[in-house]
Amino acid sequence: MSSAPTCAQVLMRLLREYQVEKVFGIPGVHTIELYRGLPGSDLQHVTPRHEQGAAFMADGYARASGKVGVCFLITGPGLTNAATAMAQAYSDSIPMLVISAVNRREDLGMGRGRLHELPRQSDVSRGYCIWQHSLTQAEQLPEVMHRAFQLLGSGRPGPVHIEIPIDLFPAPMPGSIDDYRAAPAAASPAASSTAIETAAAWLQNAERPVILLGGGAQACGTDATSLAEKLAAPVFESLAAKGIVDERHPLCGGANLSFDAVRNRIESADVVLAVATELAETDRNLVRENYNFKGKLIRVDIDAGQLVCNANPDLAICADAAETLAQLNRALPEGNAERRDRVAGELEEILQACRKEWWPGSEERFPWVQALREALPDDGVLVTDSTQLAYNTNHALPLYQPRSHVTCTTGYGTLGFALPAAIGARLSSERDVVALIGDGGLMFTLGELAVAVEQQLPLPILVWNNAGYGEIRDFMDDAKVPQEGVNLRTPDFVAMAKSFGAEGCLIDRPEQLGPAVAEALSRNTPTIIEITAP
Structure with missing residues (x-):
């Protein structure tokens, strides 16, 4: 007679029942028992280098595929590290399921100074989630998961956060693992x-x-x-x-x-x-x-x-x-x-x-936009960060298919989005993906380059290097505000890429972009293509 499944095992089962294929997360001491449920679940786990990267990857995965992006986070700092990326997903109505640990039920609200303790952790995420739920009994898990996926699949989507006390991960669940199934999806409401x-x-x-x-x-x-x-x-x-x-x-x-x-x-x-x-x-x-x-x-x-x-x-x-x-x-x-x-x-x-009507400077960047359009496959996905060239591609680079524009330049408008989001987008399908990010933004999430190397992704990463926060620098000049905090020391991006096990090259003319992207797409490793901004 087989033993009863644990809460963690049922969680993995239900994720697969809801057609989840990949999860992004960093294991911690509080999620050891959660990860015990992962082997044999047929879920692929991808380990980012920062929890913000995990949520950005889930976001890019969801935008490019239309599926739910899923994160596993530890208690306290795991959740707060992911907060910015979750808020970006909330702003842009992206379906994201975040499963986090929380301290043992007996410790909640007691202020005993437990590891990773965050008073009222659920309150932290409630402001940037469409639904937040704190599991109090293992038997509640199936109903909670059904409700989460109904919200993620119908109505206006956004992040859903479910926190599970660490003492519930190994808790036994009734019946057999085969008893746990997905609930039917809600029919889409039609107009009268x-x-x-x-x-x-x-x-x-x-x-x-x-x-x-x-x-x-x-x-x-x-x-x-x-x-x-x-x-x-x-x-x-x-x-x-x-x-x-x-x-x-x-x-x-x-x-x-x-x-x-x-x-x-x-x-x-x-x-x-x-x-x-x-x-x-x-x-x-x-x-x-x-x-x-x-x-x-x-x-x-x-x-x-x-x-x-x-x-x-x-x-x-x-x-x-x-x-x-x-x-x-x-x-x-x-x-x-x-x-x-x-x-x-x-x-x-x-x-x-x-x-x-284009703003000053756009014309000199337009040849780069044209070169990028020629380099990007017709069904390719362009993932952009908040950087000068991306503001031009927003309107001047035509795209041909839905879910081919993954950008953070709207809504919440964070920096550092494009690299991890491009990894998530590339892992969501076989479509070619090109990332475009500035030198300042890349430094926010640079560590995720290691993930692209591990996953052997043919991912061109275009780095628009204007040695600082160029757009803000221009705004300061227009407002006659002295430039302060916008001129940055940039690393040797090509050498840095190679130190990660990736490839890298430096270009300074638009006609070099097409061959560089084509070569990058032919590899089984990411390539940083550093562009010296005019």
């Missing part, structure tokens, strides 16, 4: 027939409709494209939505919401369909002033609260974005090809006007 009829009528009768896509529309690429063609409507994307509609399509205006030419087109529209977007300043690339919608505004969002955030709609549809766009496509007739061609020509003029 009345709402679809109203929206379809407004859109069909519109002379100058516009479609705005946000990051919650990742599953809407085909339907958004079809809808644009039926309506002869230009589609504009937030940075989180970049690539959802193929940016080569003549009706796609890309992620150019920060420019006046696009703003004017949106404000002059008689109907705007805004899908799964906050209409926030981060969607507009930090342009604070919101649009002055002169026509009707239709908003579609899974989160009812977001339907009135930043702009009140004329029609609010609380439903799944993909379901709603599919319903609208069924309700609308085929469009007029002549009208589509005319709108496409107008959009081309708008995009040309956008280029004239």
Whole structure:
């Protein structure tokens, strides 16, 4: 007769039942019994060099794949080390499950000075998680996991934190390990027939409709494209939505919401369909002033609260974005090809006007953007950090597929994201991934290069080296503030890469980028490609 499974074993079983394949974590003395449940679970464990890296890897994994990213963290410092990355995921609505230890139940709240003790640990993560739960009985675990995955798979996602007292990991669970199964996923909510009829009528009768896509529309690429063609409507994307509609399509205006030419087109529209977007300043690339919608505004969002955030709609549809766009496509007739061609020509003029609005310095970086576009495979994933060249790729580098733009330049806007997030993205599939990060940002999470080496990832890491925090330096100059704290001593990145067991090269001309990326993608190890910024 087999022995009863432990709480840790059931946890691993349920993760696999929910199609989790990889977990990112650093073992600690408080998670020894958790890790006893890992062998035989068919889960692949990836060990970062810092818990922040673990959560960034889970984030990149989730963004590139659409699956849940999972972290294992120790009590106290493990959780607080991951806090920044969890907050970034919360800001960008990324499905992330964080399993952490917490001190024994008998010690909770007692202030006995136990190892890794953090008073009210659950309060720390509650502010940047969509749900936080503290397990008090091992038998509660299946219900808690079912609830977590329902929240992660339906509604507006974000980080979920489950903390488990260390005395519960080895606790016996009832029945056999085979008794523990995933709960069925919730069906996606569709819009009401009345709402679809109203929206379809407004859109069909519109002379100058516009479609705005946000990051919650990742599953809407085909339907958004079809809808644009039926309506002869230009589609504009937030940075989180970049690539959802193929940016080569003549009706796609890309992620150019920060420019006046696009703003004017949106404000002059008689109907705007805004899908799964906050209409926030981060969607507009930090342009604070919101649009002055002169026509009707239709908003579609899974989160009812977001339907009135930043702009009140004329029609609010609380439903799944993909379901709603599919319903609208069924309700609308085929469009007029002549009208589509005319709108496409107008959009081309708008995009040309956008280029004239680029901020100073963009033109000299544009050849690098073009070279990166040529180097990146059509189905490749671009992962970017907050760095000057990335601000240009945001709007000037077209992407062709959903989930091909993984960036932290919106929302919470941390530094050090791109390297670990690119590792997570590359581990999520066989798609090629290219990371772009600045010399300052790379130093935040440099240790994760060792993980890419261990995992033998063919990962080009482009380091835009301007010897400091270049964007902030420019802002200081514009504001006539003396430069302070923005000029950095940078290491020899190529030598440093080789010390990790990676490859490295130094380039200073755009025409060198393509061959360097191609060679990096052919290797079974990461490559730092240091770019001397002009």
